[in-house]
Amino acid sequence: MTERNAIILAAGKGTRMKSKLYKVLHQVCGKSMVEHVLEQLQQAKIENIVTVVGFGAETVKEALGDRTHFALQKQQLGTGHAVMQTEDLLHDSTGETIIVSGDTPLLTAATFRKLCEYHEQRHSAATILTSNAPDPTGYGRIVRNDVGIVERIVEQKDATKEERAIHEINTGVYCFDNQKLFAALKLINNNNAQGEYYLTDVIGILKHEGEIVTAYRDDDFNETMGVNDRIALARANELMRQRINTKLMSEGVSMIDPDHTYIDAGVKVGRDTVIEGGVVIKGQTVIGSDCLIGAHSRITDSVIHDDVKVISSTLEEAEMHTGSNIGPNSHLRPQAEIGKNVHIGNFCEIKKAYIGDGTKVGHLTYIGDATLGTNINVGCGVVFVNYDGAKKHHTNVGDHAFIGSNSNLVAPVNIAADSFIAAGSTITDDTDRFDMAIARSRQTNKKDYAKKLPW
CATH class of the missing domain: 3.90.550.10 (Spore Coat Polysaccharide Biosynthesis Protein SpsA; Chain A)
Known part of the structure; x- marks a missing residue:
């Protein structure tokens, strides 16, 4: 030659x-x-x-x-x-x-x-x-x-x-x-x-x-076709998307609405994964087999292992291990790593954090700069308070801990394995194993006070 x-x-x-x-x-x-x-x-x-x-x-x-x-x-x-x-x-x-x-x-x-x-x-x-x-x-x-x-x-x-x-x-x-x-x-x-x-x-x-x-x-x-203006550019994107989607479907990926599924060149998707309409998958993302990528999810430069469910959520430079799920309406920011069989519910945001196997983060929670162990329960409205206005700090939570709803974990702090954080607490000190930490004012009831109110 x-x-x-x-x-x-x-x-x-x-x-x-x-x-x-x-x-x-x-x-x-x-x-x-x-x-x-x-x-x-x-x-x-x-x-x-x-x-x-x-x-x-x-x-x-x-x-x-x-x-x-x-x-x-x-x-x-x-x-x-x-x-x-x-x-x-x-x-x-x-x-x-x-x-x-x-x-x-x-x-x-x-x-x-x-x-x-x-x-x-x-x-x-x-x-x-x-x-x-x-x-x-x-x-x-x-x-x-x-x-x-x-x-x-x-x-x-x-x-x-x-x-x-x-x-x-x-x-x-x-x-x-x-x-x-x-x-x-x-x-x-x-x-x-x-x-x-x-x-x-x-x-x-x-x-x-x-x-x-x-x-x-x-x-x-x-x-x-050559691309000389924005009209031709849009057409080129449309044709390339059709080429990418057709190839993926021929390799065993299911698309509910391929005309409205937007996948970048270079993305890899395993067999028997289902991608619903309105999904955007960008960059060097790799998705395993038997996954469900729900409608209107957006995934960029992330790794998703087998049997993962992403429901109407956003992932950026994140990783989800086998059997985990997220959503709807949650956000994994860069360096978020979700372990096996982890549940991330709705309206959660996770950034630069590792969530151990079997842990559950139900809803309305922010976890940043943290390492969580296995089989932890994180209640509704929990905030990992990682920023003091000048620096970011880290939080560690041990295996089998229970973090009650509406708690604030003020970093740097270490929550020991098997410890219990009472709902509504603001935690600033480390706990030992099997501790229950309560950090809230005691309730006081003012008898008949409501009768004095103008309404």
Whole structure:
């Protein structure tokens, strides 16, 4: 197999996005568009990838890291000019080079592989990835002769009325013989309506020199769509969600309403898990088997083990172990870890805390900066008072303790195993095993006082 290279064109500003964010960094299902392109090229076994950056160069470099080489296009003088900037990195390669835009997040590794194979089988100097667009406005048109051979690519602004009626469009993806690509680039000029160096002019030069130019047609136009504005971005997200959800369902995940289930690329979900409508699952979340993710839950960068139930709740950088459950309307904040068979009820918030196996936290409770043992009962309205206005402090609660409703545990404090906190207490001192701690004023009844009240 010949050496395979790739050039990702990611130097344009993307003014139609009307955004402070550099265009190729806009996200589609949790990853920037240019990351989607890069990852699919890597999956296609492309050995050497160069990304051309311009506007927002440092931000793009930070996003992609060491997964690609970079070339800088200081002036935006067209796609041909952008490719010229990679010559120092690629001029020695005798293999083939794919060129793809960084705003085409739906392209797949399978398509890149098929494009390369088609190119190699026909010994082409250049192969264009084309597709039939329902509305070709804005795309370069593929002009063929009467026997179907590609003659040239005509850009929208340079096309005649007849050429604009053509529906076969240039997707902006090519496979070139690398040496012939850079030789032809030296011959292009900017004598066109835009005053730019078009990469598409290389096709005409290669044709003029008698080289073989072919076109591989992708039957799925949606896969090849470029994203230039917010409308197209929304459409790309919709199509990517459909792809992600279809794959998960084919692997044994049940979705009650897949059209309204929002799962990022990279999320993993086990078999026989049921996901209800309106659920959002983001980042690097991993969900096990036999789970129930209830309607309108939101889960980000979390780990959920098998047989867990999440009912209309929010998880952020949290972990729930096998057999645990939460909700409705509760919140696990970063570094919350819920042990096996733990019950977290409604309207609870847990942050930077470990809850031991079998413990129950019924409802209306805040637990922060704490370690709880096994089989503890935490009553309604309990507050772990972890912040003194300057620093956070830790609370430890031992196994089998009972924390009565409406208690305040003022950190730092240690509640021993098997101890009992009376309801309504504010606890500031440690307890010993089997202690009952009461910290509240005694009740006083004022006889007949109510008769004096004006109502």
